[in-house]
Amino acid sequence: MISGQIVRPGAVVPGHLTVDGPTILEITEDDRAGDDIIVPGFVDIHCHGGGGHTFTTGDAEQTRKAAAFHLAHGTTTMLASLVSSPFDLMREAVAAYLPLARAGVIAGVHFEGPYLSGARCGAQNPEFLRDPSIEELSALVKLGEGTVRMVTVAPELPGALEAITFLRDLGVVVAVGHTDASYTEAQAGVAAGATVGTHLFNGMRPPHHREPGPVIGLLSSPAVCELIADNIHLHPGMLAFTAKTAGPDRTALITDAMDATGMPDGTYDLGGQEVTVADRVARLARNGSIAGSTLTMDAALRNAVAAGISLPDAVTMASTTPARVLGLADEVGALTAGRRADLVVLDVEFRVKRVMRGGRWVDSTTR
Template sequence: MISGQIVRPGAVLRGHLHLDGPLIGEIIEDDRVGDDIIVPGFVDLHCHGGGGHTFTEGDPDDARAAAAFHLAHGTTTMLASLVSSPFDLMRDATAAYLPLVRAGVLAGVHFEGPYLSAARCGAQNPEFLRDPSVEELSALVKLGEGTVRMVTVAPELPGALDAIAFLRDHGVIAAVGHTDASYADVLAGVAAGATVGTHLFNGMRPPHHREPGPVIGLLSSIAVCELIADNIHLHPGMLAFAAKTAGPGRAALITDAMDATGMPDGRYDLGGQEVIVADRVARLARNGSIAGSTLTMDEALRNAVAAGIPLPDAVAMATATPAKVLGLADRGEITTGKRADLVVLDPELRVRRVLRAGTEIPPTIG
């Protein structure tokens, strides 16, 4: 039994939570419980690594260690995000991560590139950027047997709408990101089947009142908008604005974390490019572009609440909404019969305990 303030859809209930093996069992109200806060396990749609380990090189041992680092911070479901790469690396990573997906270590692979705008590539390696290829995607989807779960595409590129439609038709999430697209281009991408906006605002043409561009296009659409809540990629006021505009059902907190997360300041690598981390901020050595984050999902939740987002909404943005994006109806909410992926937080929203499918994860956070 776990007792405390149970964050359920749209509400906080004081009481006891019983487990039924790997599932959530009975929930009993009781005002006499303590101040621990119980939330569903976090679901991260966009993460490149952590704890000194990376997803970007296709190494399964490194990937397993990165997932374990984030699991200790409450992320019980995550995609392994790669950056723009040669096709051979994309293929090899898909094959290498397939067993991890089947074992439940990862929920799948996210290819953030290489089908991105050169003008908005950010920390992506411009050497590997290219136009969308249905041929490449077809080979990866076939090889992965469900491993490939999301691909970010700039919808203005030649062949992009065909690629998005292909992904939609094969059960892969198409995301709009790293784009210099017009408002109309973005709406065309959504109409073709895109359902996610990759780290809204970042790697996108800024909004303008005479050409709204991708940010307003995504906020105005049905797409779920990813938000990096590290107070670096987004000012807290912009985070709160975007969350309120999209609503908790269409806003998802992500980390965009790299291997430097949880590690000392220093020099790191991202997709073959040197990254310098100083005071938690990761930037490319060659031009100073922000290069991912050093964020964990528990910190993202704290930052979202500090920005003024109500706790139940912030929790939904870190759990239920991204779970729905992935089509995982068995998790993301504290409801009887759902998988017992749970995080117990103290009143300051810091992790005390993590359970995945009812099994407690040994604490590793210092």
């Protein structure tokens, strides 16, 4: 039995949570429960690595270690996100990560690129950018047998709308991102089947009152908008404004973390490009562009609450909404009887005390 302030959809309930094997059995209210805060395990749909390990090279052992690092910070479900890469590396990564997805180490692969805008590529390697290829996508999805879970596409590129619909029909989540699209082009991407906006504001044409661009196009659509809550990619005021505008059911906290997360300042690599990390900020050495983050999901939750977002809403953004994006809402993302016993015990300052995944407590030595 786990006791404390239990964060359930839309409310904080003092009481006890009982686990039966890997499953939540029941939740019982009790005003005498302690001060610990119990939240569902975090679901990160956009992460490139952490703890000195990367998802971006197709290395299975690196991926195991990066996933373990984030698990110790409360992320019980995550996608392994790659950056723009040659097709051979994409194919090798899918083959290497298929067993990890089947074992539950990761929930699947997210390809952030290479089908992105050169004008808004950010820290993506421009050498590898190209127009969407249904031939490539078909081969990757077939090879992955369900491992390819999400692909980010710039909808204004030639062939993009056809690729988005193709992926949607195969059950792959499509995100609009790293895009110079107009308002109309962004909405066309959603109409074609995209359901996510990749790190809203970042890697996108900025809004303008005469051409709203992709930011407003996505906010005005049914798409779920990713938000990097590190207070670097987004000002806390913008984080709170977006969460209020779209609502917690249409915003998802992500880390966009790279291998430097949890590591000392220094020089790192992202997609074959040198990245310098100083005081938590990662930037490309060649032009100073922000290059991913050094964020963990527990820190993202703290930042969201500090920005004025209520705890139940912040938890929805960190767990419930991203679980729904992946089609896993019946399994994870909320503390409800019958769902998997994935949970995080936080102290009153929202710092991780313990993590449970599938009914088992996780070793915290990597935190």
